Amino acid sequence: MANLDSVLTETRVFPPSKDFVAQANVSGPEGYQALCDEAERDFEGFWARLAREHIQWAKPFTRTLDESNAPFYKWFDDGELNVSANCLDVHVDNGRGDKVAIIFESDDGKTTQVTYRDLLARVCRFANGLKALGYKTGDRSIIYMPMSVEAVVAMQACARLGITHSVVFGGFSAKSLQERIVDVGATLVITADAQQRGGKTIPLKPAVEEAFGLGGCEAIRNVVVYKRADVAGNWEEGRDVWMHDVEAGQSDTCEPVIVNAEHPLFILYTSGSTGKPKGVQHSSAGFLLWAHLTVKWTFDLKPDDVYWCTADVGWITGHSYIAYGPLAAGATQVVFEGVPTFPNAGRFWDMIQKHKVSIFYTAPTAIRSLVKAAEGSPEHHPQKYDLSSLRVIGSVGEPINPEAWMWYYKNVGGERCPIVDTWWQTETGGHMITPLPGVTPLKPGSCTTPLPGIMAAIVDETGGDVELGKGGFLVIKRPWPAMIRNIWGDPERFKKSYYPEELGGTYYLAGDSANRDTDGYFWIMGRVDDVLNVSGHRLGTMEVESALVSHPLVAEAAVVGRPDDLTGEAIVAFVVLKKARPDDAEAAEIAKDLRAWVAREIGPIAKPKDIRFGDNLPKTRSGKIMRRLLRVVAKGEEVTQDVSTLENPAILDQLGKAL
Numbered sequence: 001m002a003n004l005d006s007v008l009t010e011t012r013v014f015p016p017s018k019d020f021v022a023q024a025n026v027s028g029p030e031g032y033q034a035l036c037d038e039a040e041r042d043f044e045g046f047w048a049r050l051a052r053e054h055i056q057w058a059k060p061f062t063r064t065l066d067e068s069n070a071p072f073y074k075w076f077d078d079g080e081l082n083v084s085a086n087c088l089d090v091h092v093d094n095g096r097g098d099k100v101a102i103i104f105e106s107d108d109g110k111t112t113q114v115t116y117r118d119l120l121a122r123v124c125r126f127a128n129g130l131k132a133l134g135y136k137t138g139d140r141s142i143i144y145m146p147m148s149v150e151a152v153v154a155m156q157a158c159a160r161l162g163i164t165h166s167v168v169f170g171g172f173s174a175k176s177l178q179e180r181i182v183d184v185g186a187t188l189v190i191t192a193d194a195q196q197r198g199g200k201t202i203p204l205k206p207a208v209e210e211a212f213g214l215g216g217c218e219a220i221r222n223v224v225v226y227k228r229a230d231v232a233g234n235w236e237e238g239r240d241v242w243m244h245d246v247e248a249g250q251s252d253t254c255e256p257v258i259v260n261a262e263h264p265l266f267i268l269y270t271s272g273s274t275g276k277p278k279g280v281q282h283s284s285a286g287f288l289l290w291a292h293l294t295v296k297w298t299f300d301l302k303p304d305d306v307y308w309c310t311a312d313v314g315w316i317t318g319h320s321y322i323a324y325g326p327l328a329a330g331a332t333q334v335v336f337e338g339v340p341t342f343p344n345a346g347r348f349w350d351m352i353q354k355h356k357v358s359i360f361y362t363a364p365t366a367i368r369s370l371v372k373a374a375e376g377s378p379e380h381h382p383q384k385y386d387l388s389s390l391r392v393i394g395s396v397g398e399p400i401n402p403e404a405w406m407w408y409y410k411n412v413g414g415e416r417c418p419i420v421d422t423w424w425q426t427e428t429g430g431h432m433i434t435p436l437p438g439v440t441p442l443k444p445g446s447c448t449t450p451l452p453g454i455m456a457a458i459v460d461e462t463g464g465d466v467e468l469g470k471g472g473f474l475v476i477k478r479p480w481p482a483m484i485r486n487i488w489g490d491p492e493r494f495k496k497s498y499y500p501e502e503l504g505g506t507y508y509l510a511g512d513s514a515n516r517d518t519d520g521y522f523w524i525m526g527r528v529d530d531v532l533n534v535s536g537h538r539l540g541t542m543e544v545e546s547a548l549v550s551h552p553l554v555a556e557a558a559v560v561g562r563p564d565d566l567t568g569e570a571i572v573a574f575v576v577l578k579k580a581r582p583d584d585a586e587a588a589e590i591a592k593d594l595r596a597w598v599a600r601e602i603g604p605i606a607k608p609k610d611i612r613f614g615d616n617l618p619k620t621r622s623g624k625i626m627r628r629l630l631r632v633v634a635k636g637e638e639v640t641q642d643v644s645t646l647e648n649p650a651i652l653d654q655l656g657k658a659l
């Protein structure tokens with residue numbers, strides 16, 4: 001997590017080289033300013049022009065933005081298109097069918113190449129197979145798959161038929177999977193028998209079986225299984241079907257189903273500050289436009305680039321910047337099944353060298369862990385590899401601390417490649433505040449300035465602008481095409497979460513606090529709500545708390561984040577047991593148990609790093625848990641704040657000492 005003091009005293013500035021500027025898609029301050037001015041002058045005209053230039057419409061739109069039911073904005077809403085046709089057919093139809101779309105590298109280092117023509121044929125065969133099983137526009141599917149060509153095929157095939165997909169990260173538990181199956185009302189699950197990561201085969205289909213066992217999944221008619229590892233498992237005839245059997249004998253062509261611009265392309269669950277994860281609903285046209293355009297702008301994509309985004313398709317980054325954006329832009333991209341540390345800490349650098357990757361996009365948590373690994377095993381230091389193919393490198397998911405930024409810049413980017421530190425969210429659909437590599441002088445730790453058309457600002461609790469240098473809430477003042485359309489099935493929560501009345505009801509509230517320096521650069525300070533960011537993954541404190549209190553031994557739990565050198569934030573849980581506070585030996589045993597429990601309830605990423613037991617939790621006289629005090633205790637610091645409203649001040653001492 002960026003530290004306020006360190007980032008605001010950061011004075012280093014790294015302007016782009018003249019050579020880079022000369023060839024950039026958006027070139028120099030003039031290029032950027034021209035686009036910003038266009039958006040200021042004629043907001044709707046700006047977006048309409050881009051949408052006409054970057055989308056192949058089956059039926060052109062005549063209306064750009066419909067604000068009549070704000071904040072349920074609609075974009076291009078009388079237009080019609082198919083997203084998959086815009087990602088695949090456009091290239092095959094325009095003489096680019098032989099271009100490599102995906103270079104897939106498996107966990108064990110095998111490489112396969114898939115051209116746009118091949119990918120289109122596979123998507124069509126699978127889509128035809130799904131059609132034969134009776135699936136059609138308006139249905140919803142759950143995709144629970146490892147990183148693979150097949151995952152991209154599954155998403156694209158759904159898009160081709162107008163089936164709204166909801167991808168669930170393969171690291172989420174059966175319970176998380178079941179909750180999403182139920183909430184989204186899915187009739188189809190697409191999964192794999194297993195995933196292959198770090199040299200291990202990890203079965204995946206059993207989690208689907210377990211999810212079914214939890215109930216509520218009766219609407220699912222089929223479980224389509226990609227055979228990755230050929231591990232035997234339970235098989236229900238009639239319901240379960242192999243992906244290759246679904247494709248077998250199907251035609252290589254499949255007419256794309258034309259849908260409305262606002263048709264929900266996908267729903268992706270993400271954590272909020274209260275309650276269960278929310279299903280973020282995205283549109284077809286607006287999302288596609290921005291995913292495509294930001295690949296060109298932010299990454300400066302050119303026809304000869306080899307692009308690699310290391311995210312998983314289970315997260316928004318894998319949607320916008322693997323499954324859709326790069327394909328729409330016609331890129332050649334690397335898709336990687338494995339982990340950065342297998343077979344050794346040089347895996348990323350080896351892959352960049354081998355595939356001559358020119359655009360590389362990863363997360364600060366990966367960078368930080370590789371800094372540490374490089375120190376531990378100098379033979380796998382990035383400088384031991386030929387990384388000269390790189391020209392743009394990126395960062396996403398959490399604030400990048402200036403030290404990690406400098407390491408990345410020097411050792412990976414060779415002090416030659418601009419770092420695009422992209423600030424955005426599941427809800428924004430694509431990049432919002434980011435340097436443009438041929439425009440923006442970089443400052444380590446700052447995501448710099450908003451993209452053209454993105455009206456980002458920092459306001460106080462009443463929605464008033466704050467002066468430069470003063471922190472506040474990050475908001476977006478005008479809608480944008482790729483924005484979240486709704487929380488699936490919960491429009492009230494959508495309004496409350498993102499368009500609160502307190503700010504006037506027309507600003508999109510990001511949930512982050514930010515600061516703007518005197519050059520107008522944005523510095524993201526982290527979440528203002530009860531959302532944690534652990535290794536770039538969003539988790540709600542409430543989610544982890546409810547997982548903990550569902551354990552039979554637990555009476556009460558409070559969860560907070562603590563800064564962590566490796567994971568950005570680490571989860572610290574304060575737990576009150578139904579029985580007396582355990583002694584140290586027993587506490588260690590129970591803590592182990594609780595960690596495993598949380599992993600089963602949510603997924604391993606939600607496991608608390610530190611669990612402390614107390615007789616009670618610090619509460620006000622009205623019974624409210626005082627989390628701000630717990631945050632201080634979690635950091636191991638002395639509580640210096642006012643504790644006069646606290647019912648039981650002695651508890652802070654006990655919790656501070658525990659474990």
Ligand code: WTA
Nearest residue numbers: 396397398399421422423424425426524538
């Ligand atoms: C944080 C991931 C600082 C932020 C694309 C945001 C960042 C949340 C950055 C969204 C960045 C993402 N600098 N913070 N470059 N990128 N964040 O929905 O707190 O998984 O609100 O989307 O991650 O996380 P999400």
